[in-house]
Amino acid sequence: MQIHDTPALKAEARNLNFYYGEAQALKNINMPIYDKKVTALIGPSGCGKSTYLRSFNRMHDLYPGNRYEGEIRFFPDNTNLLAADVDPIEVRMRIGMVFQKPNPFPKSIFENVAYGLRVRGENNKRVLDDKVEHALKGAAIWEEVKDRLPEQAPNLSGGQQQRLCIARALATDPELLLFDEPTSALDPIATGAIEELIHELKKRVTILIVTHNMQQAARVSDYTAYMYLGEMLEFGKTDEIFIKPQDKRTEDYITGRMG
Amino acid sequence: MKPLTNEQIRAVIAKGKFRDNVFKATGIFCLALALLVIVALIADMVIKGADRFTIDFFMNFASRRAKDAGILSAWVGSLLVMLVTALAAVPLGVAAGLYLEEYAKRNWITNVIEINITNLAAVPSIVYGLLALGIFVYQFGLGQSILSAGLTLALLILPIIIVSTREAIRAIPAMIREGSMAVGATRWQTCRYHIVPYAMPGILTGVIIGLARAIGETAPIITIGALTFIAFLPPAPFMGEPAAGLFDWVMAPFTVMPIQIFNWTSRPDPAFEVNAAAAGFVLMAMVLSMNAVAIYLRYKMRKKIKW
Amino acid sequence: MSANNNSDLHQVSNRLAYNAMRNWKERLIEAVLLAAAAVSVLTTLGIVYVLVSESVSFFASVSIVDFLTDTQWTPLFDDAHFGIMVLISGTLVSSGIALLVAIPMGTIIAIYLSEFADSRVREAAKPILELLGGIPTIVFGYFALLVVTPILQVILPGLPGFSLLSAGLVMGIMIVPYVASLSEDAMRAVPMSMREGAYAMGSTKLYTAVHVVVPAAISGLAASYILGISRAVGETMILAVAAGMQPNLTWNPMEPAATITSFIVQVALGDLPHGSIGYQTIFAAGLTLLLITLVFNILGQWLRAKYREVY
Numbered sequence: 093m094q095i096h097d098t099p100a101l102k103a104e105a106r107n108l109n110f111y112y113g114e115a116q117a118l119k120n121i122n123m124p125i126y127d128k129k130v131t132a133l134i135g136p137s138g139c140g141k142s143t144y145l146r147s148f149n150r151m152h153d154l155y156p157g158n159r160y161e162g163e164i165r166f167f168p169d170n171t172n173l174l175a176a177d178v179d180p181i182e183v184r185m186r187i188g189m190v191f192q193k194p195n196p197f198p199k200s201i202f203e204n205v206a207y208g209l210r211v212r213g214e215n216n217k218r219v220l221d222d223k224v225e226h227a228l229k230g231a232a233i234w235e236e237v238k239d240r241l242p243e244q245a246p247n248l249s250g251g252q253q254q255r256l257c258i259a260r261a262l263a264t265d266p267e268l269l270l271f272d273e274p275t276s277a278l279d280p281i282a283t284g285a286i287e288e289l290i291h292e293l294k295k296r297v298t299i300l301i302v303t304h305n306m307q308q309a310a311r312v313s314d315y316t317a318y319m320y321l322g323e324m325l326e327f328g329k330t331d332e333i334f335i336k337p338q339d340k341r342t343e344d345y346i347t348g349r350m351g
Numbered sequence: 352m353k354p355l356t357n358e359q360i361r362a363v364i365a366k367g368k369f370r371d372n373v374f375k376a377t378g379i380f381c382l383a384l385a386l387l388v389i390v391a392l393i394a395d396m397v398i399k400g401a402d403r404f405t406i407d408f409f410m411n412f413a414s415r416r417a418k419d420a421g422i423l424s425a426w427v428g429s430l431l432v433m434l435v436t437a438l439a440a441v442p443l444g445v446a447a448g449l450y451l452e453e454y455a456k457r458n459w460i461t462n463v464i465e466i467n468i469t470n471l472a473a474v475p476s477i478v479y480g481l482l483a484l485g486i487f488v489y490q491f492g493l494g495q496s497i498l499s500a501g502l503t504l505a506l507l508i509l510p511i512i513i514v515s516t517r518e519a520i521r522a523i524p525a526m527i528r529e530g531s532m533a534v535g536a537t538r539w540q541t542c543r544y545h546i547v548p549y550a551m552p553g554i555l556t557g558v559i560i561g562l563a564r565a566i567g568e569t570a571p572i573i574t575i576g577a578l579t580f581i582a583f584l585p586p587a588p589f590m591g592e593p594a595a596g597l598f599d600w601v602m603a604p605f606t607v608m609p610i611q612i613f614n615w616t617s618r619p620d621p622a623f624e625v626n627a628a629a630a631g632f633v634l635m636a637m638v639l640s641m642n643a644v645a646i647y648l649r650y651k652m653r654k655k656i657k658w
Numbered sequence: 659m660s661a662n663n664n665s666d667l668h669q670v671s672n673r674l675a676y677n678a679m680r681n682w683k684e685r686l687i688e689a690v691l692l693a694a695a696a697v698s699v700l701t702t703l704g705i706v707y708v709l710v711s712e713s714v715s716f717f718a719s720v721s722i723v724d725f726l727t728d729t730q731w732t733p734l735f736d737d738a739h740f741g742i743m744v745l746i747s748g749t750l751v752s753s754g755i756a757l758l759v760a761i762p763m764g765t766i767i768a769i770y771l772s773e774f775a776d777s778r779v780r781e782a783a784k785p786i787l788e789l790l791g792g793i794p795t796i797v798f799g800y801f802a803l804l805v806v807t808p809i810l811q812v813i814l815p816g817l818p819g820f821s822l823l824s825a826g827l828v829m830g831i832m833i834v835p836y837v838a839s840l841s842e843d844a845m846r847a848v849p850m851s852m853r854e855g856a857y858a859m860g861s862t863k864l865y866t867a868v869h870v871v872v873p874a875a876i877s878g879l880a881a882s883y884i885l886g887i888s889r890a891v892g893e894t895m896i897l898a899v900a901a902g903m904q905p906n907l908t909w910n911p912m913e914p915a916a917t918i919t920s921f922i923v924q925v926a927l928g929d930l931p932h933g934s935i936g937y938q939t940i941f942a943a944g945l946t947l948l949l950i951t952l953v954f955n956i957l958g959q960w961l962r963a964k965y966r967e968v969y
Contacts, residue, residue, distance in 0.1 A: 149858055156776065169357075181364045182357070185860035195855040198874045207869070208859040212355055213363050260859070367862035371774075374864045378770025381763050381834075382783055385790050388831050392793065392801050446694030454688050455695070468698050473885065473955055474948065475892020477919050478705060480926070481944040485708030489932055506701050513698070537680055539687045560792075567794025570894035570919065574926045574940075609796040609895070616800050616899055624804060631797050642792040646785050 100167070102127040102268060102298040103148070107162035108174075110143055110152070117143045119322045120162075125268070127167075130290060130299040132313035132330065134306065136345065140322040141302045145270050148173065148300065149187045150180035166268075185212070188261030188297075189270040193277045194253035196245035196260075201237050204245045204256055208264035223263055230296070231259035232289050251282025258289065262297075269293065271301035275308065287312050306346055310334050318342040393635065400629030408629060412582040413611065417622035422630050424581040425611035428497070429566055429637075431585060431600060432607055435501020436508065436565050441558055444509050445547070448516025448554075453542055472510040479507045480574025488575050495576040497585060498601040503571050508561035515557020519550035552652045556645045563641035567634060569609035579614040581606045608634045709948060712941030719935055725942070731905035731916070733939045734925075740939065742946055744907045748915035749950075752826040752897055753890035755911055759830025760886050764837025765879065771838070772845040773867040784839070791835035799899030802828035807900065820902030820914035829896050837886045844878020845871050877962045884958030888951045894919035918947045 103125040110118035118140050125131050133141040143152075150173065152158040164173040166186075173183050188208075196204050203210075205224040214220065224241075228234040233255040237248070245256055254274060261269060271290070275283040290299060290312045303309050309316055310330060317327040318339070326333060326342045337343040355363070411421025447464075455461040483503035493499045523546060531541040547554075585603035586595035608630060615627035717725070720740045728741030767787070771780050807824040811817045817824070848871050856866040872879065902914030903924045916924070922940045930936045 151854060151858065154854070154857055179361075179364055181367070181860050181862060182360055184858055185355075185360050185364075189858040191851060191855060191858075193851060195849075195851045197852065197855065197870050198876075199869075207856070207861075210869075211363075211367075211859055211861050211865060212360070213366070257855070260855075264859070364860075364862070367865060371862050371864045374766075375770065375774050378766055378774060381767045382770070382786070384763070385767070385831070385834060386786050388801075389786070389790055389793070391805065392797065395801070395805050396797075443694045443697055446691045447698065450688070450691035450695040454691055464695050464699060467702050470955060471698055471701060473888045473951060474705065475888070475894070475919065475951060477892065477894045477922055478709075478944055478948055481922070481941060482701070482705045482708050484926075485712060485941070486704050506697075509698060509701070513695075537684050539684055563792055567792075567796065569794070569796045570898075570923060573923050576926055579927070609794055612796050612800060613895065613899065616796075616803060627800055627804075631800050634794055635797055638792055638794055639789060642789060646788060 098126075099129060100127040101125070101165075102167055103173075104165045104167075105144075105147075105162070106165060108144075108147065108164060109161035110140075110147060111159045111161075112143075113157045117322050118147070121324045123317055123324055123327050125298060125300055126315060127298050128294055128296075129314040130294050130301060130312055131315040131317065132309035133300070133302045133317050133319060134304070134309050134345070135319035137304070138321075139319040141319045142272055143322075144319065145272055145300060145302050148268065148270055149184045149189055150174070151189075153180045185264070186266060187268045187270060188264065188266030190254070190257050190261055190272065190274050192273045194250060194257050196248070196253050196256055198244070198246060200242045201245050201248070201256060202241040205259050205263050207260060212264065224259075227259040227263035228256075230262045230293070231255045232285065232292070233259060249282075251278050251285060254278060254282065254286060255289065258286075258293075262293075266297060268298045268300065271299065271303075273302050273304060276304065283308075306334075306348075318345065320345075393632070396628040396632040396635065398628075399625055400627075400632050403625055403629035404632075408626075413580050413606075413614075414582075417620065417626055420615075420623075420626055422608065422611055422633065424584060425606050425608045425630065426633070427584055428581070428605035429607040431497050431605065432500045432504065432572075433562055433566055435498060435601065436504040437558070437562060439502055439505035440508050440512055440561065443505070444512025444557075444561075445516050445554055447509070448513045448520065449542055449547070451513070452517050452520040453538065453546060468510050468513055472514075476507055476568055477570040477574055479503055480571030482506070483571060483575045494602065495578070495604055496602045497605045499575050500572050500577060500605065500607070501601075503575060504565040504568060507568065507571060508565050511561040511564065512554070512557050515560070516550065516554050519553025519557070520546055522553065523549050552648055556648045556652070559641050559645040559648070563638045563645070566607075566641070567609060567638050569613055572607060572610060573613070577610055578604050578606055579610055608637070705948070709941050709945040712938050713945045716935070716938035716942040720942075729907050731907075731921075734928075734936050738935070740942075741907070742918075742943065744905045745916055745918045745921050745943060746946070746950075747907050747909060748822060748897075748901065748905075748917040749891055749919070749947075751909055751911050751915070752822045752829060752893075752901060752917060753887065755823060755826025756829035756833055756890040756893075757883075757886060759827055760833035760837050760890070761883055763830070764834045764882070764886070765841055767834065767838040768841035768845060768882075769867050769872070772842045773863055773871060787835040787838055790831070791839075793832070795832065795893060795895040796899070798828050798832050799825075799896045802896055802900035814912070817912055818902075818914055820900060821912055822901050822908075822915055823911040825897050825899075825901040826911060828900065829890055829893050832893070832896070833886045833889050836889060837882045840882030840885060841875070841879050844875040844882065847878065848874040877964075880961040881958055884954050884961075887954045891950055891954070892919065892947065894923060898923040918943050918950075 101124055105121045105123045108118055108121040109116060121144060133145060135141050146152055147160060148164060160174045166173050171178060197207060202224055205227050206220045209220055209223055225234065228237060233252060236252060245253065248256060275286050287308060293299060301313065313330045316330045316333045318325050318333065320341055326337060326339045334346060337346060408421045410423055411419060412423050414420040451464065480503065483499055487493045487499040487502055488495060527545055528541055531545050581604060585600035585605060588595060588597045612627050612630045612634060615623040615630065725740050725742050728739050729743065730739035730741050731744035732739045771783055802824050806828055807819060810824055852870055852874055853866055856870040897917045898920040901917065901920060903916045903920050904914060906913060906915040908915055922943055925936060925940045
């Protein structure tokens with residue numbers, strides 16, 4: 093056991109339960125999210141991995157009838173993200189999200205990236221220009237769009253749209269970035285570009301990613317959690333989970349005996 | 352540039368939420384204003400017209416003396432015009448809707464018909480009046496009759512009935528059609544025994560909404576030259592001397608509720624305001640109860656049908 | 659064997675005959691249904707025919723230049739003038755007032771119902787709007803003349819008994835439900851994923867509505883405004899009752915004035931002989947009205963094509 097190998101905590105789920113009305117979707121989840129690492133959530137469809145991911149930025153608060161129990165602690169300030177007195181908007185300002193299907197706003201490329209800054213009340217043109225360029229570079233799309241910033245974002249290709257959405261999330265310097273199956277709507281080349289990007293991004297930001305693709309999890313993540321029927325069955329370093337899973341069900345899933 | 356501190360973020364959020372609340376209040380205010388107009392309208396007519404809610408008011412003809420004037424010829428006229436309108440518009444509208452949903456091939460004829468129906472819905476109602484004046488009244492020689500008025504309003508509400516028929520048919524899943532065709536039914540048999548009956552509640556809703564619109568229409572009927580002062584009823588079938596024919600009434604001159612209200616409203620003598628208020632309330636009651644039935648039907652339909 | 663074969667053949671030919679009859683009947687029914695659908699096209703052709711043919715006779719005795727530039731409208735006087743601008747000004751002023759009420763109010767209600775209200779409020783509000791939209795315009799005319807005008811006269815002492823202002827305001831209220839319900843439909847059609855994207859960035863509800871949902875639904879909103887404009891321009895009874903019917907070339911909403919529609923009503927109320935110039939005038943006015951609504955509709959189609967939603 094080498095103590096210095098364990099990185100700092102960025103967030104931690106503690107006894108997390110989640111209900112869609114009466115139906116329990118997450119069962120007693122305990123799991124650490126390490127700072128500046130990529131953590132992948134894998135598991136068969138309907139296992140609750142997206143539900144879990146969306147708890148971090150309180151997306152479930154947008155719909156009536158949803159209920160959380162337990163805590164998600166967020167560090168360094170040790171806030172419980174799910175506490176009733178914590179404003180979901182504040183949580184979302186600190187945590188960025190990239191969705192399954194690219195969802196650029198019906199605005200120009202520039203305004204898409206500037207959106208989060210404007211939400212925060214930033215309207216200084218110089219600051220916006222600067223930050224938008226920085227974010228687009230961070231999302232590895234600057235070279236492709238730098239001459240067409242006033243164009244409508246929905247005109248971009250699917251892969252470009254998704255990188256634009258990443259730039260949009262990056263522009264506000266989130267502390268944690270959530271990815272909900274970010275490549276499931278993309279072709280293999282665009283997927284490769286996003287995976288490379290994730291690899292770059294973890295130098296700056298902690299990443300939690302849901303994926304249905306085993307190879308992707310193995311390629312991009314440092315840690316992996318296997319979820320099944322709303323429970324987290326196994327969590328560990330990605331190498332270890334993929335080489336010698338402890339749980340039989342994890343092994344079945346990883347080796348393709350269950351999908 | 353440093354990221355915002357948590358305090359700064361909270362200040363931004365507080366400002367945003369304040370704006371949210373201001374907007375929410377504005378939205379509720381606008382809705383309340385809409386409701387207020389309905390309430391004020393009804394209250395005003397009930398209070399002003401209270402004196403006239405008597406049997407006599409419904410059973411008397413129009414008169415030069417406000418107190419003796421009633422709405423007999425107006426409400427009878429409205430009912431008869433609606434009868435003609437419904438008899439013309441319902442079969443035509445349902446047939447057209449059925450054709451467009453179940454029969455029409457994707458070709459230019461269908462396109463023309465569809466674009467046409469959309470555009471007709473935006474044509475001002477008074478233009479229908481001009482159409483009827485030129486075609487029904489003079490070209491066809493139908494005169495300023497119940498038939499002319501009924502047909503005019505039928506054309507006016509045709510798009511409403513067609514659109515609601517199509518929507519009702521579209522809500523029927525393909526498996527019903529396939530199931531019927533699979534046992535050898537022809538297209539028409541499928542329509543007649545399956546599509547039309549299942550779409551009936553939706554069609555009915557459209558018909559009621561269309562008729563509610565028609566019964567309140569004034570402009571096209573004034574345009575064809577309906578009279579504003581009528582002190583007799585259309586001839587009832589087989590009555591009178593010599594005995595009237597079964598359909599003589601369709602060619603009779605007439606007046607309708609909205610025209611009666613218009614007539615009373617535009618008189619300078621305030622005594623007629625009372626009549627206008629009472630008649631307005633009667634018309635509102637007719638229209639609103641028809642709309643209420645339609646809304647209720649739609650609500651029930653949504654609850655009941657689960658394919 | 660052969661006898662058997664024969665009767666089989668007989669049966670088959672019977673069935674074919676039956677099928678042929680069935681086919682024939684099907685064709686006939688299809689033709690009847692098509693004829694019903696074609697009635698709408700005939701209606702349009704009828705409208706165009708009537709308006710154009712009567713207008714042609716009209717313009718045989720009145721020059722188009724006079725029609726468009728004369729500043730007087732006195733078609734029934736001995737000294738007849740046919741300046742349509744007189745009527746158009748009344749139509750535009752009253753429609754303008756109506757839209758100043760209907761577009762903001764309708765849009766605010768739509769945004770509120772689609773983005774803020776919970777389902778209970780929405781379920782209660784929709785029938786209210788439908789009822790408002792179902793009130794006959796003659797009743798609104800009564801309301802404008804006998805309720806709203808007296809109230810306005812308290813606020814604006816100089817206001818005459820008939821005015822474009824009063825009629826326009828009530829017309830605006832009448833149009834609110836159309837704008838609100840079409841706009842709301844357009845906004846509800848914006849996919850939830852778009853809103854989630856905005857909320858995930860930390861937007862508040864209003865910010866999401868104004869900066870994401872409204873731009874995404876803009877073509878639907880434009881369509882609802884265009885419909886509102888068509889309604890306003892074509893509205894008749896409120897103006898005939900509450901705006902007075904005297905021709906008056908004015909841009910001042912505090913004055914009474916005739917509109918294209920109320921002029922047609924005024925003429926129809928009288929007893930003009932078929933074929934006289936006065937009779938033809940209302941068709942020329944009707945054609946003008948139709949062209950104005952047509953222009954707005956084409957504009958609407960164009961806007962819709964230009965800003966077609968790409969989700």
